[in-house]
Amino acid sequence: MAADFDLFKVSEEHDLLREAVRSLCEEKILPFAADVDEHSRFPQEALDALVSSDLAAVHVAEQYGGQGADALATCIVIEEVARVCASSSLIPAVNKLGSMPVILSGSEELKQKYLTPLAAGSGMFSYCLSEPDAGSDAAGMKTRADRDGDDYVLNGVKRWITNAGVSEYYTVMAVTDPTARSKGISAFVVEKGDEGVTFGAPEKKLGIKGSPTREVYFDNVRIPADRMIGAEGTGFATAMRTLDHTRVTIAAQALGIAQGALDYASNYVKERKQFGKPIADFQGIQFMLADMAMKLTAARQLTYTAAAKSERGDSDLTYFGAAAKCFASDVAMEVTTDAVQLLGGYGYTKDYPLERMMRDAKITQIYEGTNQVQRVVMARQVLAGGLSL
Ligand code: CAA
Numbered sequence: 001m002a003a004d005f006d007l008f009k010v011s012e013e014h015d016l017l018r019e020a021v022r023s024l025c026e027e028k029i030l031p032f033a034a035d036v037d038e039h040s041r042f043p044q045e046a047l048d049a050l051v052s053s054d055l056a057a058v059h060v061a062e063q064y065g066g067q068g069a070d071a072l073a074t075c076i077v078i079e080e081v082a083r084v085c086a087s088s089s090l091i092p093a094v095n096k097l098g099s100m101p102v103i104l105s106g107s108e109e110l111k112q113k114y115l116t117p118l119a120a121g122s123g124m125f126s127y128c129l130s131e132p133d134a135g136s137d138a139a140g141m142k143t144r145a146d147r148d149g150d151d152y153v154l155n156g157v158k159r160w161i162t163n164a165g166v167s168e169y170y171t172v173m174a175v176t177d178p179t180a181r182s183k184g185i186s187a188f189v190v191e192k193g194d195e196g197v198t199f200g201a202p203e204k205k206l207g208i209k210g211s212p213t214r215e216v217y218f219d220n221v222r223i224p225a226d227r228m229i230g231a232e233g234t235g236f237a238t239a240m241r242t243l244d245h246t247r248v249t250i251a252a253q254a255l256g257i258a259q260g261a262l263d264y265a266s267n268y269v270k271e272r273k274q275f276g277k278p279i280a281d282f283q284g285i286q287f288m289l290a291d292m293a294m295k296l297t298a299a300r301q302l303t304y305t306a307a308a309k310s311e312r313g314d315s316d317l318t319y320f321g322a323a324a325k326c327f328a329s330d331v332a333m334e335v336t337t338d339a340v341q342l343l344g345g346y347g348y349t350k351d352y353p354l355e356r357m358m359r360d361a362k363i364t365q366i367y368e369g370t371n372q373v374q375r376v377v378m379a380r381q382v383l384a385g386g387l388s389l
Helices: 010-030 030-038 042-051 071-084 086-105 108-120 233-269 283-312 316-341 344-349 352-364 371-383
Strands: 125-128 146-148 151-162 171-175 184-190 197-201 214-222
Touching: 010 030, 010 042, 010 071, 010 086, 030 042, 030 086, 030 146, 030 352, 030 371, 042 086, 071 086, 071 233, 071 283, 086 108, 086 125, 086 151, 086 184, 086 233, 086 352, 108 171, 146 171, 151 171, 171 214, 184 214, 184 233, 184 283, 233 283, 233 316, 233 352, 283 316, 316 344, 316 352, 316 371, 344 352
Parallel strands: 125 171
Antiparallel strands: 146 151, 151 214, 171 184, 197 214
């Protein structure tokens, strides 16, 4: 897993990584995916398998005990886990999302303290930006962090927090100066065990049912000032820079879900016989499969280009991260819907994994910014002339 890679030649190392992750996922994660969905339970088997293979937070640098995987390698891990179980793919994806603010803007002390256990598999990381009344308008948040001597005291509610309650560590964006809107927001690391941190009941969702989504409550949570990530007032920019990188990982998740659906459906149509022959022999079915594969491969190219830009920190990453997430998630929705269609009535039942994949795909069009927000983000960079092609 080299730290640099050639965009035009996905290295042999990346291919080997994909092969290794795929076989681990098929053996250790796939067998539990339906049960995890059916019972809306945390995929502990996946966490154990990922941790024991050092795949739960591959993006963490080697100096903190991590694998130092580049952005493409991280995408490949997420993609392969999502191919068999989207809920489980949120383990590596949200570990990157939660820790990215520390990686981008944190002090060396914070990096040592929090990236090391993350890499060792002893604590997952979540990301707390959204609130009940601040979703797309993230800067409209109300959670406060007030300075008190050497500490900050946090009060407020965060909503839609992926892996809340399971994660040990939380990057929390909070208002330190209510007169300054986005410039009055700061980022902090909060620990699950900090006094005053509690969690709501798990949300009852359409998909990704194995990944707990809860509210997080902060009731006079007192934390030392050195838990602030970067300087006061820089939290919103850090949160946005983080999303530039991690929207690429949601694109990878979408690719994985779509690939899982395409693989399943293309095997099915070779087996299923109607009118005396496999339905794969009908051109109508072939055209559907061709369109699904064409969209998926286009989404993969855009996602890997965005991963290269994430790795290099290119100035047009904001556009590419948004474009990859938006395009790949729309493709995942289309491909999984078509895959259900190819299985006919069987695709609509829980006896087959396609309906789960279709439900799981939907969230990729919503989280880390709705696809409408992605278009706002893309248009701004296009209009600012900041898109280098
Ligand atoms: N990089 C660095 N700085 C950035 C930035 C970026 N990508 N985007 C914005 N900023 C800076 C801006 O430069 C600006 O500073 P200046 O005034 O100095 O220029 C400041 O931040 C405010 O930016 P905007 O004026 O653009 O802010 P806005 O209020 O208009 O909001 C928005 C812009 C794009 C709509 C943003 O609010 C947004 O992305 N919303 C969606 C939020 C989102 O994605 N939420 C997902 C939650 S996480 C999740 O879903 C996780 C999960 O569970 C898996």
